[in-house]
Amino acid sequence: MKRRELINNIFLSVLGFTITGGLSCKNNKRPLTILIVSGWQDINIGDIAHTPGLLNILQTFLPGTKLILWKKSAGSEVEAWLKRNFPAVEIVHGNVDSDFNVSNHEVADAFNRSDIMIHGSGPSVVGSANLEAWVRSTGKPFGIFGTTIQNIDDKLKNLLQKASFIFTRETASLEVLRKNGIETGNQMFVPDATFFMHLSDQPKAEIFLKEKGLQQGKYICVIPRLRRTPYYLIRPDSYTEDQVRSIDTLNNSRKEEDHSKLREAIVSWVRETGNKVLVCPEMTYQTGIMDELLINPLPDDIKPYVTKRGYWLPDEAAYVYSHAFAVLSFECHSPIISLVNGTPAFYLRQPEDTIKGQMYYDLGLSDWVFEIEQVNGSDIAERLGQVISDYESAKERVKKLGDSVEDIYKKSAEIVKHL
Secondary structure (H helix, E strand, C coil), X not given: CCHHHHHHHHXXXXXXXXXXXXXXXXXXXXXXXXXXXXXXXXXXXXXXXXXXXXXXXXXHHXXXXXXXXXXXXXXXXXXXXXXXXXXXXXXXXXXXXXXXXXXCHHHHHHHHHCCEEEECCECCCCCHHHHHHHHHHHCXXXXXXXXXXXXXXXXXXXXXXCCCEEEXXXXXXXXXXXXXXXXXXXXXXXXXXXXXXXXXXHHHHHHHHHHHCCCCCCEEEEECCXXXXXXXXXXXXXXXXXXXXXXXXXXXXXXXXXXXXXXXXXXXXXXXXXXXXXXXXXXXXXXHCHHHHHHCCCCCCCHHHEEECCCCCHHHHHHHHHHCCEEEECCCHHHHHHHHCCCCEEXXXXXXXXXXXXXXXXXXXXXXXXXXXXXXXXXXXXXXXXXXXXHHHHHHHHHHHHHHHHXXXXXXXHHXXXX
């Protein structure tokens, strides 16, 4: 055993923990305690929404469970927001070193007190180091909840083969697992946990809606997106000049063609209904592309009907989406937040946006997904016109979807319970 690993195990033992697994919650007659690793970044309301969605799933279907959130991002605003909405959930922070040792007492103590660890929804197993530290230090079970798994290397394969359950957020990931020979028990399709994000900031949203003159059911929301997220704007030291040039070249070659198709739907909506349009972001950088790609190129008779919103938290977005007629988005999670709140939503999917888009097909929403390179703007506008002409059917469809997703979450929670 390496010296640092030995020190880490001794440290956990001092806290009263047996390295080989600890005491079961049944023997202790205490609530099941779950450690959740989530909260990947705070610059994306979809990434933020993963966490309250999973917390709500566990609180709803495993009542009385003690939840500890190992939050990866360190943003104080989102953490305060989570604490206000989930006062019973304990939040811990801490890194994992290159030998998969935890860095501080609060995480080590959370390891001691927790019976199982769950990796929250995300674009990949981004918390793999956290899971590896858990496995090496505790030997207790872990699982993955509503995550895309598109690429598997040897290290990840070795980790996944130890999982007690793997719930992927689309069936495409299940096929990746199969092709890589990962056949552990309890593998199933479980949609992104954002589908259970129940928070809604009515007071703040109503002030905004009143200020902008947006009336319930009389506006649509539209969300732009570049082909590749320009993370170099947020983490400039992590990118070389060649990498930045490559990202910009791709984005510049596609952004006008992509967004011209969404603009065609905007024009059709305004001219057919005389109602308004809200351009809003899912990621922080998108506030800087709204005018260029969605507002300035519009015909002069359309522009007075269009307004915009700066970056926000997912609960304010949820209320605004709940009062919209529909949401049309190049991003994946605004449609989910919209659907959760009973509003029809279209996902305009760009090929660079990973296999996660398969989730919409798995949920029976193929006619509300638009593979952007395979459609014209008129296709999107026509489909929106169909929703306008039979809105009650669209709303009923959204309700049935919500019931179906809830049933899946209930079944997945039962698997966790019986571990």
